[in-house]
Amino acid sequence: MTALTPISRTPTSFYVPVVAAAGAFAGLLVGTSQGSSVLGVVVGAALMGVVALLLTQVLGNEKIGRWGLFGLLLIAGIFMAGIPGAIVGALFGWFFGWFTFWLFEGRYRAKLAPYLTPGQVLWHFAFRVICGAIFVFLITPILVVMPLSFNAENFFTFTPEMLRFDPAGYSLKHYRDFLTNSDWQNALRNSILIAPAATVLSVGFGTLAAIGLSQPHVPFRRAIMAILISPMIVPLIISAAGMYFFYSRIGLQGTYFGVVLAHAALGIPFVIITVTATLVGFDRSLTRAAANMGANPVTTFFRVQMPLILPGVISGALFAFITSFDEVVVVLFVGSAGQKTLPWQMFTGLREQISPTILAVATILVAVSIVLLTVVEMLRRRSERLRGMSPG
C-alpha cells in the first residue's frame, strides 16, 4: 500500500512520553519479577524516555541507534538473568528501537487516511493490539506443547533447566517412548488402518451422491440433504450412544468393520459439502459437449468431470480422513480394546496416567495437521483458479 498521508517528524513532547509509558509497562514486568514493581515502573519509564531522546536527538542515525540499543539491552539481560534474560533484553531492545523511530518519523500515520483524528488513530492501533492478543490466545496453546515435548523430566511444565537453555533439560525420550511403547504403536497402527478405510467409503459414496445432488431436478432435495448432513450436526455422544446400542444388537460392536462404518458415516457430510461446493461452479455444457463428441457417460465422468472436481474431492477426503483420525467419542463406545486408536490412547493418558509422551504425540499430530492444512489451502486455490477458467 502506498502512503496515503504525507508524514513528518513528530515533536519531542509527543514521542518521548509515549515511549516512556511503554518503558514503564516493560519496567513493571521486569520489576515485579525482581521484587519491586514501583521501582520497575519508575526506572523503566525514565530509562526509556532518556533512550528515546538520545537515539533521536543526539545520535540521529536510525540504523546504528536500533542495533546499538538491541546489543546494549541484550548484554544487560545476560548480566541480569543469563540466557533467558538475554532473550528478553534483545526483544525489548528490538521493540524500543523500532517503536521510537516509528513514532519519531511519524511512520505510524503513513498508511492511514489523512482525515483521521488523533483519537481515531489511537483506536486503530489499540484495535490491532486487541486482535493481536486474540491471535495469541488462538495459537499459544499449540505452540506451548512443542517445546514441552522435549522435556527431559516427566513434567507437564517448563523445568528450570529448560528455561536456562541447558541441553541437559532437553531430550527426545518421550519420542523414543512413543516409538517403542507397544500401547502407542498399536494405537498408531489401528488409526492408520481405520482412517483410510473410512475415508475410502465416505469419498466413494459421497462423491456419487454429491454429483446426484447437484443435478438440476432432484426430488426431496432438502430432505435428503438434511439426512446426509445430520451426522455432522447430531452431538457425537448421541451418535456414539445410538451406534453402541444398535451395533451391539447386530454384532458389529467391538469389530474393525463396525468402527470403519461408524467413522465413514461421520465423514460423509464433509465430503458432500466440499464436493457439492465444487460442483456449483461446474459448467454442465462440458459434459454435453463430451457426449456430443461421442463419449459415453463413464468416459465423460473420468475424462471431463473428475479432473475438474478433483480438488474438491481431495479436500473432502482430507476432511473425512481427519474426522476419523481425530475421532474419539464414537470409537470409545463402538470399538473395544483391540481397536484402540491414537486419540483414544491420548484420552486415556490424559485421564489416567499422565505422561508427557502425550505431548510428543501432540507435536507430531500438529506437524501432520500443518501438512494437511497446506494441502487443502493449495487445492482450494487451484480449484478457484480452475473455476475461474471455465466459462459461465
Place this chain on the structure above:
Amino acid sequence: MSDQTTSGRVLAADGTPLKTSLARALRRQKLRALALIAPLLLFVLITFIAPIADMLFRSVENQIVVETLPQTVSALADWDPESGDTPGEDVYRALAADLKIAAKAKTHTRLGTRLNYELTGASSLFRKSGRQVKKMDLEGDASIKDAFIKIDKDWGKPDIWRTIQTYSPRYTNGYFLNAVDMQKGPDGPEARPENQQIYLMLFGRTLFMSLMITGSCILLGYPVAWILANLPARSANMLMILVLLPFWTSLLVRTSAWKVMLQQQGVINDVLVWLGLVGDDARLVMINNQFGTIVAMTHILLPFMILPMYSVMQTIQPTYLRAAKSLGATNWTAFWRVYFPQSVPGIGAGSILVFILSIGYYITPEIVGGNTGTFISNRIAYHISSSLNWGLAAALGAILLAVVLLLYYAYDKIVGIDNVKLGG
C-alpha cells in the same frame, strides 16, 4: 415454437407428443439423480439413522418386566395398589413360577437391576429370592406368600408390588420422567425427592455454559473476523493461517495443551508466579471447574465462529462506512447503525453453530471439567458405560437430540444447510 403451440399439438422427433416426451426425459433425469444418491442414502440410513432410531426406541422400551414375569403381571392386573394390602396368594404363586424359570435362565438379576432404578433395594431382593425360589415346592399346600415373606420381609410390603405393576407395560415414559427429575407415583408423575434431583440442574448448567462459550466466542471472534475482512488480501491470508491451524489441529492436542496451560503446576501459573503477580502458595485453580471448561472450549470452538463471520463480513462494502462518516456519523454510530446490522447474519450463523457444537461436547469437559464443569453428555456416557442404565441414557440423549434438532432447523432457516462453508 410459440406460434405452433397455439395451433395444435407439438410432436417430438419420434412422433410422441412433445409434452409426454419432455415429461419422460424429466422423469428419467430425476431417477438418474436418485440412483446416484441412493447408495449413500441407504448407507447413512443403516449406519447412522437406524442407530439413532434404536436409541429413541430404547428410551421408552420396557419389555423386561413383562417378559421375565409374564404370569405375575397378568395375575397382578386385578390388584388395587391403593388398598394398602399385599396381593393374594395366587399372585405369589405366579411369581414363584416365573422366578423359577427366570432363575434357571439367570435373567432375574437383570430384572432386579432394572427395577432397582425405580425402587432402591430391588436388585438384592431379586438376587436373594432367585437363589431360594428353586427350593420352593409349588405343588404342596403350604402358603407361598409366607415363604416369600420369610425370604425377605420386603415381599410383605406393597411397595415392590406397586413398582412391578407400574412398570409392567411394554412401553414406559419412566425414563423420560427420570430424565427430568420426576418419577411415576401412585397418582401420575410427581417430583423426585430434592436430594435425587440432578438432571434439570445438569441441563441448566449445560445450557448456561454453552451460552457463556457462545458469548465469549462472539466477543473474541468479531474483532478477528473484522480485521481479516478489512486487511489487504496478502496479510489477511497470513493471519487466516493462525485461525485455520487450531481448526485443523486434533481436538485431543488442543485439550491436552489446555491441561498443560491451566493446571496448578502449569504454564500460566508458572508465568504468574515468576512475574510475582501470584504467590507460589496461592496458585490459581483454573482447571477441573467451569472456568477451565469455558476457556478451553472457547478456544476450541472459536474458529467455527470466526469463519462464518468472516465470510459474511467479506461481502460488506467498506465504502458504506466511509459514506456514513462523510454524512456526519461518529465512529460509533457508523459502526452500530451501518456496519453491525449487516454483519448480524454472520453472528447468527456462527452462534448457532458454536452453540450446537458446545451443547453436546463430551471430551473437553471430561478432561478439564472436573465435577462442576461437566455437561449432560458426560452423564449420558456415565450411564452407558458405568451405571449401565441404558434406558435413562437414551432418554437423556433423546432430550438433547430434540434441542439440537430444533437449533438445526433454525440454522437451516437462517443460513441454509447448503451454505455451510469449511475452512475459509
